[in-house]
Amino acid sequence: MAYGEVDQLAINTIRCLATPTSPEGSVNQETKHHPNIATQHRKEFNRLTGLSIQIDATFKANSGHPGAPMGMAPISHVLFNKFMRFNPKNPGWVNRDRFVLSNGHGCMLQYALLHLFGYELSMDDLKNFRHIDSITPGHPEAHDTPGIEVTTGPLGQGFANAVGLAVAQAHTAGVFNKPGYDLINNYTYCFFGDGCAMEGIASEAASAAGHLQLGNLIMIYDDNHISIDGDTKCAFTEDVLKRFEAYGWHTQHVEQGDTDLEGMEAAIKKAQEVKDKPSVIKLTTTIGYGSKLQGTGGVHGNPLKEDDILQVKKKFGFNPEETFVVPQEVYDMYHKHASEGAAAEQEWNKLFEKYSGEYKDLAADLSRRLTGKLPEGWQNKLPTYKPSDPAIASRKLSESVLEAIYDVVPELVSGSADLTGSNNTRWKSAVDFQPPSTGIGEWSGRYMRYGVREHAMAAMMNGMSAYGTIIPAGGTFLNFVSYAAGAVRLSSLSHQRVIYVATHDSIGLGEDGPTHQPIETLAHFRALPNMMVWRPADGNETSAAYYVALTSHETPSILALTRQNLPQLEGSTLEKAIKGGYVALEDKNAQITLVSTGSEVSLCLEAVKYLKDNQGITARVVSMPCVEVFDAQDKDYRLSVIPDGIPSMSVEVMSTLGWEKYSHEQFGLNRFGASGAYKDVYKKFEFTPEGIAKRAAATVDFYKDVKPLRSPINRAFLQLI
Incomplete structure (x- = not known):
């Protein structure tokens, strides 16, 4: 001393x-x-x-x-x-x-x-x-x-x-x-x-x-x-x-x-x-x-x-x-x-070499983790769905993904800010990360009980990711990701592979009302550079969200997931969804494109039939689960999804801010929600096939004399850095 x-x-x-x-x-x-x-x-x-x-x-x-x-x-x-x-x-x-x-x-x-x-x-x-x-x-x-x-x-x-x-x-x-x-x-x-x-x-x-x-x-x-x-x-x-x-x-x-x-x-x-x-x-x-x-x-x-x-x-x-x-x-x-310190590392390397001879599989797993690469073939475990499969809430679909991949992606550590049963973030056989002295878990456990600490959860996950051997996922309600916003921003700035499982994603959560129903949240986080915001519409899109989140080494993800059940879509596949946006229903004679996310995609598909049967208008539907990933596609692909020549209208039960990038008109919710059964809340704000059809018809009428009508994708200057 x-x-x-x-x-x-x-x-x-x-x-x-x-x-x-x-x-x-x-x-x-x-x-x-x-x-x-x-x-x-x-x-x-x-x-x-x-x-x-x-x-x-x-x-x-x-x-x-x-x-x-x-x-x-x-x-x-x-x-x-x-x-x-x-x-x-x-x-x-x-x-x-x-x-x-x-x-x-x-x-x-x-x-x-x-x-x-x-x-x-x-x-x-x-x-x-x-x-x-x-x-x-x-x-x-x-x-x-x-x-x-x-x-x-x-x-x-x-x-x-x-x-x-x-x-x-x-x-x-x-x-x-x-x-x-x-x-x-x-x-x-x-x-x-x-x-x-x-x-x-x-x-x-x-x-x-x-x-x-x-x-x-x-x-x-x-x-x-x-x-x-x-x-x-x-x-x-x-x-x-x-x-x-x-x-x-x-x-x-x-x-x-x-x-x-x-x-x-x-x-x-x-x-x-x-x-x-x-x-x-x-x-x-x-x-x-x-x-x-x-x-x-x-x-x-x-x-x-x-x-x-x-x-x-x-x-x-x-x-x-x-x-x-x-x-x-x-x-x-x-x-x-x-x-x-260099000598200490050399000694460690010798120890690891000896360890590799005795614990070959563990040594290979640690070496792989340190490269950031995922295990070979892990994606084959991702669930896929057919239109005939039952309607399931996307929070449950997320749980199915975790259940399917936890054993093939051993570095995935899940958790929740005291909402495990609501976020569905824990697979059945999960062991909690706890001090062994507590008798309720082990240091090797892969499920984190963060408690009601959303902000600390997010910042702790940034540190966990930075360590280099873990991919952390943590759950809360989408509205309370705002509590964690400071740390979420640093996930993006510091290029950490962190996954935010954000359930109860809209007015569709129903009775808990405006205090829990996110309105501005997606606009906020979509504005954040180097952040992927996913709002999947069905099971295939949910699997796609996890696929891209896990394979994006330097970009965090927010997965906005529903409380209410969603049908499996006719036109969705994992391969289409990983592009961030795709045509869910095509019609070469369409007079309007409906662009939507999450729970509103199936409503738009219903609105297509209502438009045809009641107003003689033909529509096509685009599902846009992640605008950031869609923006990364080449322009020809994006124009094939949202083409020139016909108007487009976005439909999302959130703030309309930002949707002008993808639509001529926007149908959204620029006020707080309401407390009640979720179907009644949707009806109150006219997020129904009839309400969507009414606004779609008005959009077609408004733009009928605009020739040529450019797609919102066709801009003089769009800076994507």
């Missing part, structure tokens, strides 16, 4: 490297740009003179948050150099320790550490902090930067991601570890601040982690008493450790977080020894330690001024005339630890 001058030099280097600086210390007050760091490329290390890199030029002013990196430099040094096991040359090693920076605004701290330990993060990359197309964005993004595990920034999300990473480690160990083969034994570490602690998602996730007894999870709470509004005494005066103790966590407090390196090391060691509880270490720090504004809100998100930069460098032992300094001793120290 002895710490010397090199350790302090390393800590000061982290502080300076992670603190955005400016040549003049000037600030654009209008745009609140913070000064940026000036650096050199890794290949220029030959320009080292003495203990530092001499930087020839400084970088123009930019932005950043210097306070947390300066305050958390000591604990970062202790954690990364004394405890964490990783190999910068292979950031994807499965048994590496995971680190999450939940207070992601302090990301220059993490970027500095990654650079110093030898990840593929050069000095030029640091120099381009917060610049367009750099790999050092303003908050950590997993798909941009080597060594970043999860995308953080919105406070509390990273905290819940860390819980998910710990869940995935415990489950993976439960499946693959055998006597003498402790293959998966990594820890998940997470820094979080007062802002994260205030967010409700952190409370949800902390409660879940305490119940699950995740002894592999160690959180470090940056107790610096500052948030954006200033001193936390204005809004946040609770005893955080008592809260965590009530959740079932092991708690510790290191009072001298700026200087007590021995205390920090002892606390982490103690946390590692606690195997039946997650641990939180309250670390009382001084934000912006060393700055003239230390301990105040002025250093949270504001740049240091020129005179402050100079005195900080002098105080920490650096030449204030030099723009930036990384002493060679620091590189040597951190590269030595990185080499120890």
